[in-house]
Amino acid sequence: MKLLKLSLVTALLATLAFGDEQKSGLNMSANVAFTSNYVWRGMTQTKDSPAIQGGVDLDYKGIYAGVWGSNVEFGDGKNSMEADLYGGYKGEVAGIGYDLGYIQYVYPNMSDEYNFGEAYVGISKEWEKFGVNAKYYKGV
Incomplete structure (x- = not known):
């Protein structure tokens, strides 16, 4: 819940600070979700229980950075939160999009x-009616 509040406050401050996105080129977006189960790569992260999730993203001419968070429940009683910090660069060459980045869990x-x-x-x-994308992740 603290992460959600922090995300919402950050989104508000970023909107006030960078309100004129057309002139600065800096774009900000925020998201929040309530889910019945947080499933990541086929495995529940909340022991089949609901999750509240949220994030804030900034991008500038293809360069992006963001933070995303969710409650988690691994059954060990030690942890209740996940925060993902990420950044990268994305663009397009000859109609093919690309995305290079790093994410820290x-x-x-x-x-x-x-x-x-x-x-x-x-x-x-x-294409006009559909698209295709793929990502490859490598632990470092």
């Missing part, structure tokens, strides 16, 4: 046993 109440990072590369192609 942080579990604030845990030691480094749960925290880890991944580099990723993605490609995408859009």
Whole structure:
């Protein structure tokens, strides 16, 4: 819940500070979700219980950075929150989109046993009625 409040306050401050996106080129977006179960790569992160999630993203001419968070429940009683910090660069060449970046998964109440990072590369192609995309992640 603290992360959600922090995300909403950050979104408000960023909107006030960068309200004229057309002139600065800096764009900000925020999101919030209530889900019946947080599933990541096919495994529940909340023991099949509801989750509240939210994030804030900034981008400037293809460069982006953001933070996203969710409650988690691994059954060990040690941790209740995940915070993901990420950044990268995306663009397009000859109609093919690309995305290069890094994401750090942080579990604030845990030691480094749960925290880890991944580099990723993605490609995408859009047509009139559908699109295709793929991403490859490598733990570092």
